[in-house]
Amino acid sequence: MGITLPLHRWAQQTPDREAVVDGAGWTTFRDLRERVARLAGALRGLGVRPDDRVAVLALNSARYLECLSAVPWAGGVLNPVNIRWSPAEIAFSLDDSRTGVLIVDDTFAALVPALRAASSSLRVVVHMGDPPADSDMHGYEDLIAATAPIPDAHRGGDDLAGVFYTGGTTGFPKGVMLSHDNLLASAMGGLVATAAYRITPNARVLHAAPLFHIAGFGVSLMTSIVGIPQVVLPAFDADRAAAIIARERITEVFLAPTMLRMMLDHPKFADHDLSSLRMLTYGASPITSALLDRVLAALPGVALVQAYGQTELSPLATLLLPEDHLDGNPAKLRSAGRPCLHADVRVVGPDGNELPRGDVGEIVARGNHVMTGYWNRPEENEQALRDGWMHTGDLGFMDADGYLTVVDRLKDMIVTGAENVYSAEVENAINAHPDVACCAVIALPDPRWGERVHAVVVPHPNHELTAERLRAHVKTLIAGYKAPRSVEFVDALPLTAAGKVRKSVLRERTGRW
Template identity: 50%
Template sequence: MYMTQGLHRSLQSDPQGIATIFKDRVRTYEEHVDRIARFAGALQGLGVQAGDRVGILSMNSDRYAEYLLAVPWAGAAVNPVNIRWSPAEVAYSMTDSGTRVLLIDDAFLPMAPLLLEKAPVLTTLIHCGDGPTPEGMLSYETLVAENEPVVDAYRSGDDLAGVYYTGGTTGFPKGVMLSHTNFVSSSLGTVATGQLLKAGSRLLHAAPMFHLADLAAWCGLTIMGGTHIMVPYFEPTSVFKAMEEHKPTDVLLVPTMIQILVDHPDSNNYDLSSMERMLYGGSVISEGVLNRTKARFPGLRLTQAYGQTEASPVITLLLPDDHEGDRMRSGGRAAPHCQVAILDLDGKEAATGEVGEICAKGAHVMQGYWNNPEATAEALRGGWLHTGDLGYMDADGFVFVVDRLKDMIVTGSENVYSAEVENALSKHPAVASSAVIGVPDEKYGERVHAVIVLAAGQNPTAEELQAHCREHIAGYKVPRSFEFPEALPMSGAGKILKRDLRDSYAAAQN
């Protein structure tokens, strides 16, 4: 298996088919492959060798799509950088992975001097934006124009394809080493369901392309052959316009993005009828948001993917026909390429309905963490990838994710799973979004604390919210305290940063 396989197939079978659309740039597969082969030649000319890491710090674009294939074409491995990171975090990932070449677009040019200062390993910056190329950097377009195309290196199998740094929601980022087999097997397994990314699909990239969830969708469509449509970043109006103008059939979003779209006041002003399938994941979606999505897109086929970077990333899939009843609260069943088990603390399989750690195995599981054998041994023990997520499996194999191990709240000796409380809160009309954390409590050890962003014009009391929760969950799970900020801290992938909420709460008490 190799990342560029689908590209060769599309060039052979549909060279004049549209490969990418970005702003006013539309490129065929013939043009797409030529540019990829030329940029690969440029990388080799810059001294990039087999297995080297090449980074990118950029918003979504057609050049990003070219980078994802040109780097393996040149024999190297991709290292997409989280666009929400500070210069220190970016520099750490460059230094840790030994990345010498970094592509950078206009949005991040002000960061360049700090990166060069903090990460001496960086020797070459390639400007991949649309503005003028700064002094001291190389122009992406000039490199493409002035280099001859080279033959695909055909790196494959267990060869390193990418180093993806975790989002850092539960600690300092770790570099996840993923092979060509890891990437392709996960994408093939997802496509094998027959519910996503059919041949000729038009995929809208509104989620950040640095994130592995979007990479999985990108890889699946590249395998099947279709059109990649990019918007620079998620912004409701630009997404609506892209849907109306370019007629995508598929999109991948995280739940926070879906909520923003379906609740946007202009949602009904655009023709979104081309949309056939929506893949969502990255975090748990509440029933309230899910029901509003189904109402706004009545013909849309919804699929939820549960997974993590270490699994390339798909572990389970909740397919369209399973979006009903209690199954809507689950993450679905094991994807075709994956084996799933719920294991207890002793590494034994838990009984049906019993909460334990969600574990996975298959050809999609990572090779390990870059330069971190201890963390690798901890995650890959007993022949399983230990996800760090708590969940249970029902008699039909549906996996219900209840919490991160580190997010579980123990109050008065009772375990409370934050996702369950957040789901109850989501059903209140005044709650736009929420995050539930455990905070210190003298009497109970920890208490359930809800951080809530209110819907416009709403101002419920704590007592009203508590009464609402008691209608859906047990009394000991009901939040005992509340905060009402204007927004929740988010990672670049759209995940709520509960660690930041806990730190903020602790700082406020001192």
């Protein structure tokens, strides 16, 4: 089974149903299959052969969704490009994966000359805009109009579906190789747990998160499997997202915690009728207790689902389901839920043995959703994939009922005065202060303590917050040694496109790490 199979199913069974909606209008399943088959034929004509990589550098659109099916339809392998990368970073990902074909939209067409100059592998560019930006690019619509549809290559099983580059928050990006089986195992596991909330009359999904990111891709695949119309927002905007939910009567959306905070903070949030929304999934980065409380209060009738995982897990490992959000147990709300049906998840010590419930260790997982490996990085594969388990690099513990709580990234744990401090715990305490909009906690070298807890804080406008007041507040919630020894106030935190804080950038800014 491959990731193009759902399109065949719904084009056969509901050909006239809406498949994709964006600013240009809507496309039926019949028309979507026809366009995908023609685009696949065009890619073949441009030299794409089995297992060749095809990159997509674009904002969300109906055409982006077409590419996600057309590349495997042609026998190729997807390389969705991070839209926030510099030309040098993009060129690295193209050359690292030996990607020869790039599909680019109007937003990023101006980068093509720099990419051609920097990349040794790039040979063909398709301009997803209309008309083509210059004579050196092939026109997307021209190719579809001029090319006959071809049969699906029917890639599936262990065939490579995509090379998904990690966000690089803890180092230089790595290409994660995910097979069709990997992606479908994760999608089916997520659907088993959430189908009752997702599959409803008049269901419509909004893509507000970027489709290049594994979370956005995963939502799209789950949506495709169950044949729900997909509404596309080019790039996240808090007010526009809320307006589209109201106008299009959206029933489901995935949002990173940063996006949720921006929506709740927007002065026009209450003006939008969000009564159609039935299910909201959040994830891709940790959520603070304070923000989750705000979401529960603002959207009391919406089924909330927290998703935990990573690119290497295609991406799902655990889900915190709607009933877990409603039973009033604070420990459950602080957790990431329980393993999905497809995922075997454990917490282990340095020796790889499973730890007793409640003990903090590294989170590991195994199952059909675990990546086949990092592209061209055998040493890192040996480190990450050991004894059949994917070592996530996340620290956490599991309770007696199987709920997993993620406490920190292994690399983000701070060892100060021989005590372990988990940055997420400190961030939760800081974010509980009413004058704090958001924050990040990192380790800095300290001559006395080895490392010290350093907080980078974005305060609300017109605040009267000081480092001393913030430290006093934190000490009322957690042990004194965990309180930040230094505090830096900034206007904004550096974020990835998925809303994760780029802590490596914060460390670099200090000039001392």
